[in-house]
Amino acid sequence: MKMNGNWAAMAAVIGIIPAASAAEITGKVTLKGTPPPETPITFDASCGKLNSAPVTTRRYQVGEGAGLANVFVYVKTGLEGKKFEAKGEAPLLDQVNCVYEPYVMGVMTNQVFNVRNSDPVMHNVHATPKPSTGNKESNLGQPTKGQVNPRSFPFPEVMVRFKCDVHPWMFAYVGVVEHPYFAVTDKNGNFKLPADLPAGTYTIEAFHLRGGAVTQQVTVGATDKKSLSFTVEAK
Ligand SMILES: [Cu+2]
Known part of the structure; x- marks a missing residue:
């Protein structure tokens, strides 16, 4: 068995060397209710030439499973005093x-x-x-x-x-x-915060420009993986 090259990896796997903090928070933001219809954008002449298809406002962009896009999800409290x-x-x-x-x-x-x-x-x-x-x-x-x-x-x-x-x-x-622990939801409302979040107790906020802010508390250990669900109400 070859030891040298694989020693560090093996040691990490069997727990001799502690793994770096790798708490991971993922999740999904869903929209409850029916949003008002988007407004078509009326371009001026020069911008109209660049757009052959109709374009609308992006107030509520809803994907699969009522997933809400363009929600800014971030650690609101719990990282105070730390430098990144x-x-x-x-x-x-x-x-x-x-x-x-x-x-x-x-x-x-x-x-x-x-x-x-x-x-x-x-x-x-x-x-x-x-x-x-x-x-x-x-x-x-x-x-x-x-x-x-x-x-x-x-x-x-x-x-x-x-x-x-x-x-x-x-x-x-x-x-x-x-700090770097933020994400923007994709077209189906999914998000993933950077995976090296230190262990701790955090308030996570999901902020939507129209629907407002929803928060929840979460505690993660150094290698925990947690999935959070947020619901934003259409206004
Ligand atoms: Cu412009």
Whole structure:
């Protein structure tokens, strides 16, 4: 039996070396009730050329099993006093065919994310944080296709609204928190928080722009895997 190369892996499996914290919280957000119908977007001439199919607002995007998309799920309390670094590539807030993509995303405080114009028309990226948070309003003209500008926010805020001053139908929302333990639900309402969550007791909030916030408490050990269900009511 070969020992050297596999020793660490074997030791971890049989529990000699403690595994790194790997609590994992996944789950699903479902919508209860019937949401109001979405509003068709009336584009101007230049944006209309980029959109051959009809586009609507994205207030309630509901998938399989009443799963609700674009819910920002994050650890609201339980990580106070701990310091975290943002990992991986800078997130991207794109503008594609005169619509922000994604509609909802998350970043850490002070994490640089990129804002891109992928369209052959001018956009004006206007961040409108709540003044009480300490985050600053900013206005950024992006006249050129392919233009990329970095942005960041120093203070937590769920959510910072972005609008476009050229196109009044364009909105996006960025959740800013002090740690990396957040996710946005996919088209079927599923989410998965990053898998290296420290053991602890947490308040998890599922925040939907229209339906509001739902919270629940969860306690996870270092290697626990827990699945949470949230229900948001249509308003
Ligand atoms: Cu625009």
